[in-house]
Amino acid sequence: MLESIETVISALPFLGQGALVTIGTVVLAMLGGFVLGVPLAVGQVYGPMPLRQFVRLYVWFFRGVPILVLLFLFYFGLAFQLELDISPFAASCIVLGCTSAAYQSQIFRGSINAIAQGQLRAAYALGMSTPMAIGAIILPQALRLAIPGWTNEYSILLKDSALVSVLGTMELMSRTKAIATSTTEYTAFYLAAAGLYFIITFAGVRALRALEARVRIPGYTPM
Amino acid sequence: MTQFASSHGSPSPDDAVDTRPVILEMENITKKIGGRTILHDVSLAVRQGELKVLIGPSGAGKSTFLQCVNLLIAPDAGNIILKGEKVEPHHKPSLYALRQQVGMIFQDFNLFDHLTAQENVAIALRKVRGFSKREASLRAMAELERVGLSRRAGLYPAELSGGQKQRVAIARALAMDPQVILLDEPTSALDPELVGEVLAVIRELASNGMTMIMATHQMEFARALATEIIFMEQGRIIERGSPDALLAPGAGTRTADFCSKLLAEECGC
Amino acid sequence: MLGFTDPSVLWDRVLPALNQGLGMTVLLVVPSAILGFFGGIVVGALRVYGPAWCQRITNIYVAVFRGVPLLLQLYFIYFALPKWGIYFSAYQAAITGFILCSAAYHSEYVRGALLSIRQGQTKAAQALGFTQWQTVRSIIVPQALRLALPGCGNEVIYLVKYSSLAYTLTFIELTGQAKELAARTFSYIEIYLAAGLYYLVLTTLAAWILRRLERKLAIPGFGHPH
Numbered sequence: 001m002l003e004s005i006e007t008v009i010s011a012l013p014f015l016g017q018g019a020l021v022t023i024g025t026v027v028l029a030m031l032g033g034f035v036l037g038v039p040l041a042v043g044q045v046y047g048p049m050p051l052r053q054f055v056r057l058y059v060w061f062f063r064g065v066p067i068l069v070l071l072f073l074f075y076f077g078l079a080f081q082l083e084l085d086i087s088p089f090a091a092s093c094i095v096l097g098c099t100s101a102a103y104q105s106q107i108f109r110g111s112i113n114a115i116a117q118g119q120l121r122a123a124y125a126l127g128m129s130t131p132m133a134i135g136a137i138i139l140p141q142a143l144r145l146a147i148p149g150w151t152n153e154y155s156i157l158l159k160d161s162a163l164v165s166v167l168g169t170m171e172l173m174s175r176t177k178a179i180a181t182s183t184t185e186y187t188a189f190y191l192a193a194a195g196l197y198f199i200i201t202f203a204g205v206r207a208l209r210a211l212e213a214r215v216r217i218p219g220y221t222p223m
Numbered sequence: 224m225t226q227f228a229s230s231h232g233s234p235s236p237d238d239a240v241d242t243r244p245v246i247l248e249m250e251n252i253t254k255k256i257g258g259r260t261i262l263h264d265v266s267l268a269v270r271q272g273e274l275k276v277l278i279g280p281s282g283a284g285k286s287t288f289l290q291c292v293n294l295l296i297a298p299d300a301g302n303i304i305l306k307g308e309k310v311e312p313h314h315k316p317s318l319y320a321l322r323q324q325v326g327m328i329f330q331d332f333n334l335f336d337h338l339t340a341q342e343n344v345a346i347a348l349r350k351v352r353g354f355s356k357r358e359a360s361l362r363a364m365a366e367l368e369r370v371g372l373s374r375r376a377g378l379y380p381a382e383l384s385g386g387q388k389q390r391v392a393i394a395r396a397l398a399m400d401p402q403v404i405l406l407d408e409p410t411s412a413l414d415p416e417l418v419g420e421v422l423a424v425i426r427e428l429a430s431n432g433m434t435m436i437m438a439t440h441q442m443e444f445a446r447a448l449a450t451e452i453i454f455m456e457q458g459r460i461i462e463r464g465s466p467d468a469l470l471a472p473g474a475g476t477r478t479a480d481f482c483s484k485l486l487a488e489e490c491g492c
Numbered sequence: 493m494l495g496f497t498d499p500s501v502l503w504d505r506v507l508p509a510l511n512q513g514l515g516m517t518v519l520l521v522v523p524s525a526i527l528g529f530f531g532g533i534v535v536g537a538l539r540v541y542g543p544a545w546c547q548r549i550t551n552i553y554v555a556v557f558r559g560v561p562l563l564l565q566l567y568f569i570y571f572a573l574p575k576w577g578i579y580f581s582a583y584q585a586a587i588t589g590f591i592l593c594s595a596a597y598h599s600e601y602v603r604g605a606l607l608s609i610r611q612g613q614t615k616a617a618q619a620l621g622f623t624q625w626q627t628v629r630s631i632i633v634p635q636a637l638r639l640a641l642p643g644c645g646n647e648v649i650y651l652v653k654y655s656s657l658a659y660t661l662t663f664i665e666l667t668g669q670a671k672e673l674a675a676r677t678f679s680y681i682e683i684y685l686a687a688g689l690y691y692l693v694l695t696t697l698a699a700w701i702l703r704r705l706e707r708k709l710a711i712p713g714f715g716h717p718h
């Protein structure tokens with residue numbers, strides 16, 4: 001028992017580095033998903049019919065295929081079959097980012113639709129163009145409304161990031177598995193990893209809650 | 224410079240010949256939604272400084288007509304002529320120019336929820352008219368002052384009363400220096416005790432010569448200030464004329480009939 | 493190296509293998525979904541109506557299984573538990589993990605549904621002479637099930653996708669078959685796309701059934717709390 005704890009403590013720097021890789025993967029995927037998800041959502045709400053169909057197809061695909069299959073498809077497909085020079089880390093970020101974009105687009109679509117439609121009419125009545133009204137009126141509100149959904153998406157993405165270990169990215173999960181196998185201290189290391197995942201989830205959720213409070217509009221509660 | 228610089232006083236409906244220029248003309252506006260005709264050939268010409276009041280039962284098409292004027296709703300047929308020039312609905316610059324010159328006040332305010340009162344007024348100045356941030360906030364402050372809200376400039380819509388919200392909306396429209404303002408039942412969503420403050424602002428605008436088209440059920444207000452009352456029903460203009468002519472005791476008009484019904488509803492008898 | 497220039501390769505080797513994997517995936521998903529759902533109902537009910545100590549334990553259970561990656565849970569069950577004398581086959585370990593994890597998620601929706609049923613209705617039923625059990629059976633359950641259905645249904649769709657994790661425990665289901673085929677043929681893109689298509693069919697089918705069920709059970713004006 002005591003021995004196990006000592007083994008885990010001596011391995012903490014090794015696991016900590018893995019945690020940093022995990023955090024990096026999740027942050028990049030979140031940001032990528034954001035940058036892609038916002039235009040997808042805007043396209044689905046305000047775009048012309050073909051664009052709407054495209055977004056629906058995109059969301060359908062990335063929400064319907066397991067992340068493991070997507071990881072293999074992108075990494076082995078791109079790196080081995082098309083012989084592109086792509087690292088497992090990059091492939092992981094791309095796959096998680098594209099998947100998250102599908103989910104984030106639906107979060108943003110929901111929050112765009114939650115904004116009183118009259119505001120768009122008021123913006124038009126003042127002579128604003130559609131892109132102007134979306135940029136200045138709709139998105140600043142929709143993005144605020146999306147933060148709780150975003151917080152949820154963060155904790156899902158963090159857990160999904162463990163899957164990239166199948167590509168050999170040296171993040172928290174694959175390091176835990178490797179060291180647990182080599183020391184045979186399975187219980188201790190898996191519990192330690194669980195603790196680290198808890199801490200990362202908690203810290204991220206706290207940060208996003210703080211952001212939510214910071215950008216809150218006084219007195220405002222959406223309908 | 225501003226709309227208040229207009230030299231015209233309160234219009235007097237008794238003038239035999241009106242020589243003031245026509246600013247805005249709607250010709251034969253027709254609108255169908257889902258196979259139903261909601262506006263049949265509605266025409267209206269508005270002269271500088273006039274206050275046209277639209278009345279009529281719910282579903283008459285007043286809101287639809289007003290939104291056709293600044294093309295928030297595209298009519299199926301008919302023309303909008305602003306200062307002698309026909310507006311091309313499908314030509315974007317012409318459309319945006321029309322909307323800049325025709326302000327609109329909504330029943331439910333439609334303030335931008337994420338912006339303070341001052342920012343609500345300033346945003347279109349910056350985005351649409353290209354004011355600098357500083358110019359825009361100065362101008363916004365001046366407009367809020369005009370509607371008596373300079374002390375509330377930093378508050379968000381959710382922190383304002385209904386009457387205050389509507390006054391911010393009026394300031395927001397005024398800041399664009401519109402030629403005409405459309406008001407769609409601006410006081411219907413307000414608690415009775417807040418109606419007065421908004422009507423006072425509109426009255427002030429009228430006496431300064433602002434050109435307005437207003438849908439309202441406030442008959443006292445219409446009787447006192449309207450240049451012309453237009454009674455609509457089922458998408459058609461049924462009657463039109465000066466308040467005195469339409470509402471005279473024993474005039475026997477549909478308008479007078481409608482008004483007495485409104486009054487009866489109000490006192491609950 | 494096998495290419496897809498020869499269509500018989502596709503028909504003779506790839507599809508039968510993927511179909512076999514699909515069968516294994518179904519064998520994973522169906523029992524996990526059913527037992528996970530019933531587990532979720534029990535846990536959800538305990539979290540709302542159970543005694544205080546029971547609520548505390550079930551809340552911790554849910555926090556743990558929702559807070560830790562499923563892959564980690566599976567590894568724990570498959571690799572760590574044998575050290576404690578508990579042995580599972582790959583299939584049993586996968587199923588156990590799926591059931592425990594999805595019961596935790598299901599219980600969230602069940603709990604939310606139970607909490608959102610107004611107290612007044614229980615009082616009204618009691619005033620009409622319903623027994624406790626009758627109240628639960630004919631007032632609470634019909635409403636709670638409808639409220640929880642969309643969330644629980646989505647959970648089953650997730651389960652279809654996450655069943656792919658079983659391959660990491662060496663249980664060869666759809667993803668595992670695809671991986672073996674791809675490694676042998678080097679036709680990674682074609683084979684993983686084909687496997688993706690299989691999953692798309694499964695998830696789309698599940699979503700379609702869920703929508704039909706929701707529509708069938710819909711009550712006008714019910715279930716739109718916002």
Ligand SMILES: Nc1ncnc2c1ncn2[C@@H]1O[C@H](COP(=O)(O)OP(=O)(O)OP(=O)(O)O)[C@@H](O)[C@H]1O
Pocket residue numbers: 256257261279280281282283284285286287288
């Ligand atoms: N988007 C729409 N789709 C279908 N019908 C509509 C739509 N908008 C308006 N209508 C119909 O058009 C008619 C006129 O509506 P409008 O809102 O212009 O009336 P109104 O005179 O403003 O009534 P109110 O006094 O209630 O505001 C109504 O019968 C309404 O049902």
Ligand SMILES: [Mg+2]
Pocket residue numbers: 285286287407408
């Ligand atoms: Mg109306």
